[in-house]
Every structure is written in C-alpha cells, then in structure tokens.
Amino acid sequence: MPVFPLIAAAAAPAESLFSLGVADLVIIAAYFAMVLAIGLYLKGQTQTGEDFFMAGREMTAWIAGLSFLSANLGSLELMGWAAASYQYGLLAVHWYWIGAIPAMLFLGIVMMPFYYISKTHSVPGYLQLRFGEPSRALAAISFAFMTVLMSGINMYSMALVMKVVLGWDINFSIWVSSLTVAAYVALGGLKSAIFNEVLQFVLIWAGALLIPILGLYEAGGWAGLQARIAEQLGRTDFTHAWSTLGGFQDNPMGVHWTGIVFGLGWVISFGYWTTDFLVVQRVLAAKDLRAAKMAPIIGAAFKMMVPFIVIVPGLLGLALLPDKLVGEAEAVATGGHSYNEVLPLMLARYCGPGLLGLGITALIAGFMAGMAGNVSAFATVWTYDLYRAFIKPDADDAHYVAMGRWCTILGVMASIGTAYLVMEFQSIMDYVQALFSFFIAPLFGTVILGMLWKRATSAGGFWGLLIGTLSSIAMWAWVKLDPSALQYVALSPHAKDMAENLYRGLWSWIICVVVTVAVSLCTRPKPDSELVGLVYGCTSIPSEQDVALWRRPIFWAYAVAIVFVALNLYFW
Amino acid sequence: MKSKPEAVSIWFFVGVLLAFYGVVITGEGLYHLAVPPERPVVLAWLHADLWWGALLLAAGLFYCYHFAPRKVDRSAENDGA
Numbered sequence: 001m002p003v004f005p006l007i008a009a010a011a012a013p014a015e016s017l018f019s020l021g022v023a024d025l026v027i028i029a030a031y032f033a034m035v036l037a038i039g040l041y042l043k044g045q046t047q048t049g050e051d052f053f054m055a056g057r058e059m060t061a062w063i064a065g066l067s068f069l070s071a072n073l074g075s076l077e078l079m080g081w082a083a084a085s086y087q088y089g090l091l092a093v094h095w096y097w098i099g100a101i102p103a104m105l106f107l108g109i110v111m112m113p114f115y116y117i118s119k120t121h122s123v124p125g126y127l128q129l130r131f132g133e134p135s136r137a138l139a140a141i142s143f144a145f146m147t148v149l150m151s152g153i154n155m156y157s158m159a160l161v162m163k164v165v166l167g168w169d170i171n172f173s174i175w176v177s178s179l180t181v182a183a184y185v186a187l188g189g190l191k192s193a194i195f196n197e198v199l200q201f202v203l204i205w206a207g208a209l210l211i212p213i214l215g216l217y218e219a220g221g222w223a224g225l226q227a228r229i230a231e232q233l234g235r236t237d238f239t240h241a242w243s244t245l246g247g248f249q250d251n252p253m254g255v256h257w258t259g260i261v262f263g264l265g266w267v268i269s270f271g272y273w274t275t276d277f278l279v280v281q282r283v284l285a286a287k288d289l290r291a292a293k294m295a296p297i298i299g300a301a302f303k304m305m306v307p308f309i310v311i312v313p314g315l316l317g318l319a320l321l322p323d324k325l326v327g328e329a330e331a332v333a334t335g336g337h338s339y340n341e342v343l344p345l346m347l348a349r350y351c352g353p354g355l356l357g358l359g360i361t362a363l364i365a366g367f368m369a370g371m372a373g374n375v376s377a378f379a380t381v382w383t384y385d386l387y388r389a390f391i392k393p394d395a396d397d398a399h400y401v402a403m404g405r406w407c408t409i410l411g412v413m414a415s416i417g418t419a420y421l422v423m424e425f426q427s428i429m430d431y432v433q434a435l436f437s438f439f440i441a442p443l444f445g446t447v448i449l450g451m452l453w454k455r456a457t458s459a460g461g462f463w464g465l466l467i468g469t470l471s472s473i474a475m476w477a478w479v480k481l482d483p484s485a486l487q488y489v490a491l492s493p494h495a496k497d498m499a500e501n502l503y504r505g506l507w508s509w510i511i512c513v514v515v516t517v518a519v520s521l522c523t524r525p526k527p528d529s530e531l532v533g534l535v536y537g538c539t540s541i542p543s544e545q546d547v548a549l550w551r552r553p554i555f556w557a558y559a560v561a562i563v564f565v566a567l568n569l570y571f572w
Numbered sequence: 573m574k575s576k577p578e579a580v581s582i583w584f585f586v587g588v589l590l591a592f593y594g595v596v597i598t599g600e601g602l603y604h605l606a607v608p609p610e611r612p613v614v615l616a617w618l619h620a621d622l623w624w625g626a627l628l629l630a631a632g633l634f635y636c637y638h639f640a641p642r643k644v645d646r647s648a649e650n651d652g653a
Contacts, residue, residue, distance in 0.1 A: 023600045027593055034589050041580065063582060196584045202586050206593070210624060214615050352613045354600035355621050358593060 005564050018165060018348055024357025031203065031361045032180055035196050035368070039184030042192045049397045052404050053121060053380045054286035063198055064291060065298030068282040069306075069491060070197035073204060074154045074370020078310060078363060079161060083339035086325060088253045089229075089238030090571060092314070096307045097241075098265040100453075101300050101564045103273035105557045107283070108296035112289045113541045115452050116292045117533045122377075123277040123447070124385040130450040130534050131461030133389065138465055139446075140385035143277060144378055148411060149435065152418020153375035158367035160342030165344045165360070174419055177364065181371050182412040185379070186405045190285060193376040197282075200365035201302075207362025209308040210537040214350045215316035228319035240320065241571045254496030263502025267509040268437065271444030277365030278377040289542060291555040300560050304567065310343075320349070348380065375415070379407040438476070441505035442468025445512030452521075454528065454535045460520030468512025475504050580641045587635025594629025597621050 020028075021384045046052050059067070084092040124143060128136035152168045159173035164238040184192045217226040237244040237251060244250050245257035273279060273296075286292035317325065323337065325345075331338035337345060347359040384402045388395070395403075446465040478485045479500065487493040490503040532536040546554045597627035609616075 023596050026596055030589065030592055034585065038582075038585055045579065045594050058583060164574060195585070198582050199586055199589065202590070206628060210620055214618070217618075350620065352600075352604065352609060352616065352621060354597040355624065358597065381599065 007540060013029060018344070018356060018360075018457075020166065020357060020360070021353040021543035023354040024359045024360065027354070027357035028361050028364065028543045031365065032176075034199065035184050038195050038199070038211070039187035039192045042188030042195065046187075046189050046191060046401075047402045049189065049404070051402045053383065055189070055191035055194055057193060057285055058287045059291070059295075060287060061291040061294035061298060063194060064283055064286040064295035065167065066201045066302070067194040067197040067285075068279055068295055069299040069302050070204075070369045071193075071279055071282055071373030073366050074373070075308070076372070077306075078204070078208075078366045079157065079340055079343055081192070081310045082314040082317075082343040083341075085311040086317050086339045086342045087314075088251075089254050089318075090241050090311065090315065091251060091255075093241055093307045093571070094260050094264060094489060096303060096311070098260060099269045100273060100303050101560065102265060103269040104296045104300035104303065105561060106270065106419070107274045107280070108300075108553055109244060109557050111447075111451060112283060112296065113289060114291045114534060114536070114539065115280065115287070116289050117485055117539060117541075119304040120284070121384045122381050123275055123280055123443075124381060126534075127446065127450070127461065128385070128389070130531075131456075132458040134462045135446065135458070136389065138469075139413070139443060139460065140381050140389075142443075142469070143381055144386065146375050146435055146439055147378045147381070148414045149418055150376070151371055151411070153422060154367060154370045154374065155415055156419035158364070158371075159343070160361060163365075165341075165363075174416060177368060178371070178412050178416055180418075181368055181375060182409050185372050185375050186408040189401075189404065190281065190376050190380070193372040194282060196372060197369045203358075203365045204362045204369075205309065207358040207360075207365075208313075208343075210350060210355065210359075211346045212289065212308050212312040215320065215346065216282040216312065219316060219319055225315060225319050229315065232319060239315070239571075241568060243572055247311065248492040248494040248499065251517055253498055254494055255499040256492065256495075259499050259502040259506075259560060260493075263499075263506040267441045267444060267505045268502060270448070271440035271505070271509070275443045275447045276440060277381060278373050281377050281380060282373075284508070289530075290544075290553065297553055297556045297560060301556075301563075304560070304564060313346045314342050315562065317346055318542045321345060350437050364474045366403075371415070375408055375411045379404045381491045382407050382411070414470060437501050437508070438469055438472040440510045442512035445509045446516060449513060449516050449520075450535070452536045453524050454531050454537055455520055457520045457523040457525050459523045460516040460518075464512045464516030465521045467515045468508045471511045472504055472508035475507060583635050583639040584641065587632045587637075587639060589632070591632025591636055592626045594625050594627070594632050597625030598629060599625075601625055615628040 001226065008034060045056075050056055081092050081095060084095075095426045097247060103337065115123075115126060118126055118129055120129060122140075124136045124140040127139050137145050155174055155178055158177055160172035163166040163170045188195070219228055226236070229238050230236045242257070245255065245260060248254050248256050273314050283295045285291050286295050321342075325331075325337050325339050325342060326334070327338060330336070331341075343363075347356065379571075383400050387403055387407075392399075442465055445468055446461050449464070450461055475489050477484075479489055484493070486495055486500060489507065491498045492499075495503070533539050544554070549555050578594060598621070604621065605619070
C-alpha cells in the first residue's frame, strides 16, 4: 500500500511543512481539552460493565452510525488514501465504494439482527455462542494481536505526520496523543470513545472540506480537473474507476476487475465491515434493533462521501501542485515531497492561520478516532473473550470494569511499544497488511456460514477458520520464498502487492468455506433449539410491516444502493 | 416539584467546539482583512477564513441552543410522562 513508505520517512530529517500561529495552537489545544472534558464527564455515567464495554446499549442510530464510520477513519485512511489517489488515480475510490458500501448495507439488513438479538458483547463472543469455545479463543487471540499491532501503526503514523508536517518531536507526539486517548477511553469506556468519535467525525469534515471546495474552484470543476490531469500525465485513465480494469497491465495499480469485485468487494470488504469487532462494536451499542440496523446504513451514506475529502485532494494535488511528488525513498534521498504529504500540502496551499489549525486538528482527530476504536475493542475482547472466559470466570461486574480500565491503559502501552517497534522494522507495514488478510478473510467465511447455514457445526467452524487462516499465511510465505508463485496466487505475474492481498484473501475465504462445509457434513449438527437467535431460519426477526415505509431500514438501504450504483456509473 | 439535569448530548459538545472555532477563525479572518499576511495562500482573495469561520460559528450556535441541557421535571417523570 502507498502508506507503507511512511515508515521510511522516520529516517528523514525533521523539516516541517508548516509553522503554526497562536490561533492554530489555540484550536489544537481546545480540541485536546474538549476530548478530556468529555471523558471526565462520562466517567460519572459509567458504572457497570454494560456501560463501560457496550456504552449502556443506548446509542441512537445516528450516533452509532457516525461512530461506526469514524472508528475506521484513522491515520492510514486520511493520509494513505489521499496518497493512493495521487499515485493510482480514481482507482483508489474502490476502497470506499465497492470495498465498503455493499458490505455495510449487508451488515445492517442481514447480519445485524443476529449480532443484536444474540446480545453478544463481541464478534468472538458470537462465535462462542454459535461454534463453541475453541473458535472464540482462536478469533479473540488473533483479533487482540492484530488490534494492538494496528493501533501501534496508527499511532506511529500520526506521530510521523506531526513530525513531517509540524516538525514536532516524534516521542512527544506519540506520548501526548496516546495518553490522551488512554485517559478518555479509560474514564468513560466505549461511550467516551463513541462520543469522541462523533466529535472527531464533525471536525474531520470541518477541517478537510475546504480543500476539495477551493481545489475544484481553482481547477475549474471536475471537468477542469480531468483536463489538467490528462495534460500533466498525458493519459486519461487516472480519472476513471472501472474502464481500465480489463487487464492487470492496463492500470497503475496492477489489478484486474475480478480482484476488485470478488477479492475486495466480497471477501476483504465484507470481512472487515461485518466481522472486525473494531467497527461492529459501535453498532452493538445501539439502543434497539432498528437503530442497530440503521447505523451501518447511515454510516454507508457518509462513507460514500468520504472520497470527497480524501480521494479528490489527492487528484487535485496531481493536477495543481507545481512540483511532482515522488515515492518516500526518493523523497528522503532528494529532500523532495512524497505522495504521503499530498493532503498536508493541499492544506498548506489553501489554509492560512486558523484554518490551518483546524485542518491539523482534523488530521489529529482522525488518528485519535482510529486509535480509540482499536483500544476500546481490544479492552472488550480481552476482558470478555479471554480474561473472563479462560482466566477468571467468576468475578463480579465491578472487577471486569476495573479490568477493562486497566486493559485500556495496558493496550495503549502495548501500542506505544508497537509504535517504537515499527521504527526499527521499516517494512513491518507490509506484514501488518498481510496479517489483516490472514485473519479477516477466513473469519468472514466462518461467521457468514454460521449465521446463514444451520447445518454448520462447531468442528466445521473451528477447522474452517484455522485452515483458512493457515492457508493464507502459507500463500503469503510461498510468494515471499518464490516470487513466481504470484501467477498462481494472484492469477497474473503482473499483479502488484495490492492485487496479491485481494486474491490471497479470496482464496483463503474459499478454503475456509470448503473446509467448514466438508467438516460440517461429516459431524453432528446442533439441534435447531440451540440455534435460536443465532442462525437464519431458526430466529424470528421482528417484522417491520407496521412501520411507515420511510422509517424502515430496508428503504434507506435501497436509497443508498441506488446512489452507489449511480456514482459508479458516472465515474466509470 | 424537583428537577434534575438531563444527560448532556454529544451534539452540545460539538456545538461548543464549533462555536469556539468559529470565533477564533472568523477573528483571524477579520485581522487578516486589516493586516494582510506576508505570504498569502492560494485563492486568498476568497477570504475562506471569514466565511468558513462564520459558517462554523452559526452551526455551533445552532447546536448549542438546540441541544443545550435542560431541566427535566421529575414529577412529570413520576407520572409516567
């Protein structure tokens, strides 16, 4: 991914893009003061485990939906995909549209009733109810491991941006931001994380929206932007989403439409948005089933608009910046600017004192939202699915709340350790992305079969998940050891890293499903009475016949789907 | 008749912060009208800080007013209202 080289910039000299004025610093300080104030205020309302880990299950659809989306808007999203759009053009938009919208709608309409009615505290918790303890343990351990690692990467990316953009000391940035997140999540638990994520969502838009507005004005609208990019690059494929996906060699990303549709649009996207507890936890905090179903649909509507503040600025950089941006290694060697700096560079182009502080606050808010999401999800999975399940099952509720608070702090400390580890291993982001595809793709196979196929058995679920995960690791190692294996894993020797991740995820999902089905057919299924509330066909889902059409989640899901199709056709 | 404070809505916190930012950014914009910066940004003549700051201030004030914590009448609660 284009954000990987961010790591290399750690070795770069600390030259700042901006110098902040008093107004900018006041704006940034006010943001930190506000998030801490929210944490302190919510501490008084957080007494029980249900309050701390599930935000009391009292969130409205809007708050749960915005938090659901905001937890995903981390450091890699804002900076990384702006850089990707500079490097690959409009192809990057697939990670926002086909790589998110269908999965979010599916979560809301099809899967949410099972998560919500089962009253599970987590996705591994659902696996325990459906497939038993071994599946839960496997999913919980891999999730905890992945979450801490991702949190550290997010933290390091943020500190690096503070260093590159503002010239701040990297240690200062890491400790100030992480201790702030630790404080407000430990004080108010998930409710504090959700409140701050909604605040961060608003600030991200308030701080970043000016770039595309002013940029498109300067470029002469979308048509002007297309013309300028075509003039700069001598090619027109950078502003099309689908027309260049006929072959691996026809587009700068080295990917084929089958990889985008099946690898990204089906496996990776559905795996992330429907089974990664980091995002699902926000929806589980909804106050009732209707709010839980609406939250991902509201999230999907806003997710479709995020490219406006992430992808468009990257394209504007391509069209308007006087200097050509280069890869990180070349930027470090030559003292130039890299792709990764395109968003801050565009910010500096249009925003003077005051607005600059707001833009920087938007970046910080994005980083902190992503990190808070990781830390609060980690605290829940550790406390409920590992500590209570396997270490201390008989403690009282207050003990688990205290464990959740300590775990939040320990999770942040572990993330800080990971952040420093990343500095030592410049290629670790490659491995983190690989880890993501190892665990998410097969987990989706296990969860979707568990929810929709009542014949799936405990043994089938466990062995499918385990072998799916191991096969993904094996494919990754195969290509590392023998690069010619790429033609088998990714179906083409011309596939690039991004395409390889997509096809590996697809294969591991297929293997997981085949193993789950085969083992299930050879083992004894649970009786239907034990699957009530967990599986389609055994669960009665409340009817919405009496609800006005415009209040039904399915109505809004169709509305979002129509806009989604129209956007893809327009930008074909 | 007793009353207790309602839980503060997240939108009230959002309103407070947006209003504060609106004041700071609009103030900075007004200052730059009087004292233009030495190195103006691209499209500086559009005075984005003025109108964007005013927009943030208006949105912040609306949210502060609309979601301000109010007293809940306890006796009405007891009546099941």
